Amino acid sequence: MATYTYTPVPDQGAKAGVLAYLVISCVVLLLMMLFGLLMRMEQAQMISIGALWFYKIMTLHGAGMVGIVALAGAAIMWHFLRQYVDLSTGIFMANLILFLTGVVMILASVLLGDFHAAWTFLFPLPTTSMGMWSPGAAALFMGGLLVIGVGFVLLHLDIARAIISRYGGLGRGLGWPQLFGPDDGNAPPPAVVASTMVTIVNLIGLVVGASILVMMLINVYVPTFEIDPLLAKGMIYFFGHVFINAVIYMAVIAVYEILPRYTQRPWKSNKVFLASWTASTIMVMFIFPHHLLMDYAYPKWFLIMGHIIGYLNTFPILIVTGYGAMMIVYRSGIRWDMCSRLLFVSLFGWAVGAMPAFIDGTITVNYVMHNTLWVPGHFHTYLLLGMVAMVFGFMYYLGKPNENAPDSPLDVAAFWGFVIGTLGFTMSFLYSGKISAARRYAEHLPEWVPYDKIASYFAMLLIASVLVFIFRFLTRLGLASRDYQRASLARSMAT
Amino acid sequence: MQETAWQVSLVLMLMIAFGVVFVAINSGKREEEYGPLVKRAYSFRTKLFWVVALVFFPAMIYNLTGLPYSPKAVASSGPAEVINVTGHMWYWEMDRDQVEPNQPVDIRVTSADVNHGFGIYDPDLRLIAQAQAMPGYTNVIHITFPREGTYRILCMEYCGVAHHNMMTEIKVSKS
Numbered sequence: 001m002a003t004y005t006y007t008p009v010p011d012q013g014a015k016a017g018v019l020a021y022l023v024i025s026c027v028v029l030l031l032m033m034l035f036g037l038l039m040r041m042e043q044a045q046m047i048s049i050g051a052l053w054f055y056k057i058m059t060l061h062g063a064g065m066v067g068i069v070a071l072a073g074a075a076i077m078w079h080f081l082r083q084y085v086d087l088s089t090g091i092f093m094a095n096l097i098l099f100l101t102g103v104v105m106i107l108a109s110v111l112l113g114d115f116h117a118a119w120t121f122l123f124p125l126p127t128t129s130m131g132m133w134s135p136g137a138a139a140l141f142m143g144g145l146l147v148i149g150v151g152f153v154l155l156h157l158d159i160a161r162a163i164i165s166r167y168g169g170l171g172r173g174l175g176w177p178q179l180f181g182p183d184d185g186n187a188p189p190p191a192v193v194a195s196t197m198v199t200i201v202n203l204i205g206l207v208v209g210a211s212i213l214v215m216m217l218i219n220v221y222v223p224t225f226e227i228d229p230l231l232a233k234g235m236i237y238f239f240g241h242v243f244i245n246a247v248i249y250m251a252v253i254a255v256y257e258i259l260p261r262y263t264q265r266p267w268k269s270n271k272v273f274l275a276s277w278t279a280s281t282i283m284v285m286f287i288f289p290h291h292l293l294m295d296y297a298y299p300k301w302f303l304i305m306g307h308i309i310g311y312l313n314t315f316p317i318l319i320v321t322g323y324g325a326m327m328i329v330y331r332s333g334i335r336w337d338m339c340s341r342l343l344f345v346s347l348f349g350w351a352v353g354a355m356p357a358f359i360d361g362t363i364t365v366n367y368v369m370h371n372t373l374w375v376p377g378h379f380h381t382y383l384l385l386g387m388v389a390m391v392f393g394f395m396y397y398l399g400k401p402n403e404n405a406p407d408s409p410l411d412v413a414a415f416w417g418f419v420i421g422t423l424g425f426t427m428s429f430l431y432s433g434k435i436s437a438a439r440r441y442a443e444h445l446p447e448w449v450p451y452d453k454i455a456s457y458f459a460m461l462l463i464a465s466v467l468v469f470i471f472r473f474l475t476r477l478g479l480a481s482r483d484y485q486r487a488s489l490a491r492s493m494a495t
Numbered sequence: 496m497q498e499t500a501w502q503v504s505l506v507l508m509l510m511i512a513f514g515v516v517f518v519a520i521n522s523g524k525r526e527e528e529y530g531p532l533v534k535r536a537y538s539f540r541t542k543l544f545w546v547v548a549l550v551f552f553p554a555m556i557y558n559l560t561g562l563p564y565s566p567k568a569v570a571s572s573g574p575a576e577v578i579n580v581t582g583h584m585w586y587w588e589m590d591r592d593q594v595e596p597n598q599p600v601d602i603r604v605t606s607a608d609v610n611h612g613f614g615i616y617d618p619d620l621r622l623i624a625q626a627q628a629m630p631g632y633t634n635v636i637h638i639t640f641p642r643e644g645t646y647r648i649l650c651m652e653y654c655g656v657a658h659h660n661m662m663t664e665i666k667v668s669k670s
Contacts, residue, residue, distance in 0.1 A: 004529040051656050118653050124630065125609040125654065130584050132656055229610065229630050265529050294612065294627045294651075296564055296634040304559065311555040319544050322511075326518040327536045333525025348515045355507040356500075362558045365500050368622045371612055371651040374500075434501040436622035438614065438649055441659040447620055492525040 021075035028068040035061040044452035054442035055116035062119030073250030085162035098151030105144030113137025123232035175274040187269035190256035209239030241288040251390035261487035263332035276316035290361035310361030322351040333491035342393030349385025374433025381426040399476030414468035421462030428455035566637040575599040582611030582628035585657035602636040612651025618644035640667040
């Protein structure tokens with residue numbers, strides 16, 4: 001049976017590789033945010049960059065954001081998981097090198113080759129460019145994605161190897177003996193359970209993604225190698241959905257690991273926790289039809305499955321992880337600093353973002369809201385205020401000078417700027433979706449423009465706040481690698 | 496539908512916000528014994544689970560009624576009229592662009608090149624129906640235009656540099 005006594009865990013500094021991941025994440029994240037701002041300002045008619053540049057930037061923004069949040073999430077997962085299992089630093093760094101190689105290929109494809117088929121590379125758009133880009137540019141982009149994917153496959157294979165050798169199998173990594181048998185209190189810690197889940201779903205998702213990329217690469221040069229567009233779409237969305245969702249499940253490890261240090265309360269892998277992670281493992285892989293609800297050619301049962309799992313998927317988020325964070329903080333005497341604030345607010349961001357998400361997965365709603373700005377509205381909520389907040393919380397944790405170091409007023413102001421900026425930005429998206437503003441439009445109809453302007457101002461506030469976060473992390477890099485007590489202890493424990 | 500989606504989202508998001516603010520406000524004073532607090536919290540969570548389940552499951556089932564995949568029963572008699580639509584980079588080809596109000600219409604949507612999205616906007620610029628235009632497949636929108644006016648057609652799936660210009664119209668008027 002689980003006990004509720006907290007056993008103190010020493011705070012470890014980050015390895016050089018983790019810091020390299022995070023520094024690159026800071027740079028790319030900021031650049032991609034600026035690209036996002038440019039797009040919103042173009043739609044708001046505050047600047048004029050033209051349709052070609054808009055769609056080139058949109059392609060970079062999508063691919064860049066998905067890639068960089070995956071990299072940042074992997075850094076968090078690897079940092080904590082290596083405290084339980086024996087991971088290979090070489091593989092971790094190989095992933096980074098492959099990632100950077102892929103980034104260069106994608107940048108060259110878009111900036112030099114004018115490729116702008118969006119990060120979703122929906123077949124057959126990459127090979128049907130109407131002369132706007134060459135087959136070589138399309139191949140370079142898809143090759144870049146493939147190289148990045150290979151890096152993540154290697155990383156996850158190493159994680160799978162380490163978990164299997166430490167716990168005896170991936171099922172044991174998910175805590176199945178304790179879930180389906182008596183709970184002896186020896187289930188793997190949340191960081192291991194989450195890493196196991198991410199590894200299972202990402203390996204499957206990446207193999208499917210790599211398969212369709214290879215098929216499309218062959219099709220670029222051998223057009224007689226035909227691909228069914230419906231099959232291609234299903235494979236792309238399976239890969240895309242799994243991969244982008246996995247980043248949150250990687251980053252939430254920071255919450256599982258750090259909030260207990262602040263509250264001096266344990267986050268236990270009990271039966272409900274284990275059940276929710278096993279359920280999430282399955283649901284993340286079968287929810288993807290909710291991207292395909294307007295493709296009536298799919299079997300009806302397949303689309304209804306997406307609708308149903310969309311509703312079910314909210315339970316683990318709300319009832320287990322979100323509620324668990326509230327439980328651990330409630331009457332804990334937690335000392336609020338930048339790290340604990342960001343990690344706490346990240347669960348809020350994840351949970352509130354899930355609400356418009358599952359509503360969009362309702363078939364009758366999707367019929368009138370699919371591919372409106374409602375869609376980026378919900379995923380920007382749970383990625384920015386959820387996943388990205390977890391990343392910045394982790395950075396503040398690593399860089400905190402000592403457990404009693406106070407935050408500067410500038411950082412606190414940046415926190416509120418981040419929260420208000422993100423909420424204003426994402427609610428503008430959602431409201432634009434409510435009034436049917438179409439997604440991925442370089443030019444907006446006049447009726448939609450006022451909300452684009454509001455979104456642009458909130459995006460500026462958000463980016464200004466993120467600049468503070470990044471500046472603070474970079475100035476504290478020297479501290480981030482050292483082992484010392486960082487987490488502020490809960491009040492009655494500290495005094 | 497959009498208004499309902501917006502309001503339901505806002506209510507759910509606000510409920511979560513209230514819960515988070517409540518916990519944040521009550522985080523300062525420490526309750527040393529975590530075990531009893533956990534028991535109370537788990538008991539509350541069980542109730543919360545059932546409340547959420549009792550709201551979400553019926554909503555999930557109810558929302559499976561009236562799916563757009565088959566024609567809805569309408570009062571008017573007679574077979575549905577047909578509009579054949581083919582999406583091209585970057586224009587819509589339609590074999591007719593005028594129908595009567597309250598007349599069931601089947602819009603058969605396909606594509607000659609890449610994925611497009613056939614989105615129908617009513618005269619108030621509100622999206623009322625859509626389907627993907629997919630090469631090699633035909634998706635059918637079953638619709639009855641409720642009132643006269645000019646309905647704009649916008650592309651709902653990114654298809655290249657002139658995606659945002661891929662617009663046309665359907666006129667709904669009595670002949």
